Amino acid sequence: MKIKDIINLEQELSFNFFWKEVSETEEGYGLIVDNTTYKDVASIASVGFGLSAIPIAIENGWISKEAGKQRAIKTLETFLKNVEESHGFYVHFVTMKDGKRTWQSEVSVIDTALFLMGALVVGEYFGAEVYDLFEAIYSRIDFPWYLDKQNNQYYMGYSYERGFWGHWDGYAEQLIMYILGVASPTYPIAPSIYYSFERKIGKYKDYELIYTYTGSLFTYQFSHAWIDFRNIVDKDNVNWFENSTKATLANWEFCKDMHSQYKTLHEKSWGLTACDSPDGYRGDFGAPPSAQNNTIHQTDGTVPPCGAIGSIVFTPEIVEETIQYYYENIPELWGEYGFKDAYNLDRNWFSKTYIGIDKGIEVLMIENYKSGLVWDITMKNKYIKDGLEKIGFKTRK
Template sequence: MKFEEILDLEERSSFDFFWKESSLSDRGYGLIRDNTKDRNVASIASVGFGLSALPVGVERGWISRKSGEERAVKTLKSFLNNVEQKEGFFVHFIDMIEGRRAYRSEVSVIDTALFLMGGLVAAEYFGGETSELFRTIYGRVNFPWYVNGERNCFYMGYSYERGFWGGWDRYAEQIIMYVLGAASPTCPTDPSLYYSFARDRGTYEELEVIHTYTGSLFTYQFSHAWIDFRKIRDRDGIDWFENSIRASLANWKYCSSEGKNYRTLHERSWGLTACDSPDGYRGDFGAPPSAKSNTAHRIDGTVPPCGALGSIVFVPGIVEETVKHYFENVPELWSEYGFLDAYNLDRNWISDRVIGIDKGITLLMIENYRSGMIWELTMGSEYIKNGLERLGFSRREEW
């Protein structure tokens, strides 16, 4: 099968996850499962990716515009009226039927941002009632409430039991938080928040990267699923798109070199990122450069297809060979919703689930690679334009 045909099949199958694994209950309408094994629990991040997928489904002819708009409107009404929140920030994991807290989950700033980006894309595409609902939900978010004023950074999390903890004090997937915060029409954050987190630099195979703590690929991908960094830089001249290219190449080189130690890893099977594993979900799979002098990342031979696919806009040629390998040589990875979450040949293990955020980054990055649609919708938003301007980003012609 040709590469474009595999991409089309994977993108459509990923879309089917978001369309089919969605609640149709009165109070929880539009809530999307976190993964296919935990049957009654949704994640607000999964909903954010699912809302972003709706315009793709319409433009690709998989659903009608009417049904897509109806899904967007009813989902946003659930979030406005029923899904549990505090100061406008939503609880990370929620019951799919009632929209109430599950797992003693935190009130999450990053997952609220992922949800808001999905709402913004849907609002830009459908307009009308979708746009009005998004404006109300977005305007309700009290961004400064989640800021540690003494350290000038967002707290890492908040729960009812322990209050605030930690801090987003180094680079990771959170740039969308600063853009949304700076652009808020009601409760904006100061632009200095964006410039306060550490930009630690490290090198692997002569590739210098502003690296995240564990070097997990999703941290270089998530904000890029919506914001088109190809032609913009911040006031310090940082090119985040180039940085993600280098991080993707470092991950590929590292996996290629580790082929001597793990059967699953080689130049056509790579992309270390947070995913399912033989020992349960792991958020620390990654590659150098990483923190603590390149020792913060973890590796056990587990590889998720979403790792490479999420970097298709950064290193398309390498991803093409990788996707062909998965599809042609690891048929056990295929499921109703496209590639399963991960596999590990050394442990004779293949995941029995798909995970919403992994299907989401796959779908959005494939679409950006094919058409740029998500980037165009996001960058056309006045909120995003204003947020980037307030943060001091400039376009190529201004450099």
């Protein structure tokens, strides 16, 4: 099969995850499972990716525009009326049945932002009633509530039992949180908060970049699924797209260098990021430069296809070769929704599960690679334009 056909098939089957693994109960309609192992638990981030995938599916002819619109309307109504929230911020994991908290989950700023980007995309795409529902959800989020005023930073998390903890004090996947917060029509935050997190610089091989704590590729990908950073820089002249490209190449080089220790890691099997593993979900897989810079903790040899595929806009040729390799050489990875979450040859292990955010970054990034659709929809939005301008982003000269 030609590489373009494999990519299109992977994208369509990944979209099917969001279209099929969905709640149709009265109170939870539109909620999407976090992963296929726990079918009764939804992730609001998974819903954000799923909503963003609706225009992609329509434009590719996988679903009708009317079906997509109805799914968007009903899902946003569920979030407006039923999904558990505090000060407008949603609980990360909720039950598929009624949108109420499960797993003693946190009220999450980042997952709320990921959901909200999905609401924004369908709002901008369909307009009218869908846009009104997006604005109603957006306008009730009290962004300053989630701030540590002394540090001028977002807290990392909040739960009923613990209160607030930690801080978003370094670069990671959270850039959308500043753009949305600054542009809020009701409860805005100051643009200075974007400049308050630390930008630590590190190097691996030839690649010097502003690195994230774990070096997981998702941290360099998620905000980029919606915001087109290719030709804009902030007041410090940082181009985040170039930064993510360097992080992707560093990850690739690291995996090649680790082949002598792990059979799964090599030139066409790479992309260390948070994923399922033989020992359960791991959020700390990554590559240097990172806070750890320690190969013992960065990987156990597990590779998730979403790591590379989510970087297809940054290093298209390398990613295309990798997708072809997985498809032609690792049949155990393939299933109902395309590539399963991960594999590890040293442990003779192949994941049986699909994870929403991992399928989601694939669907969106493949479409941006093919057509730029999600970028085009997002960058037309008045709040995104306003947020970027207030923070000080400008077109690079």
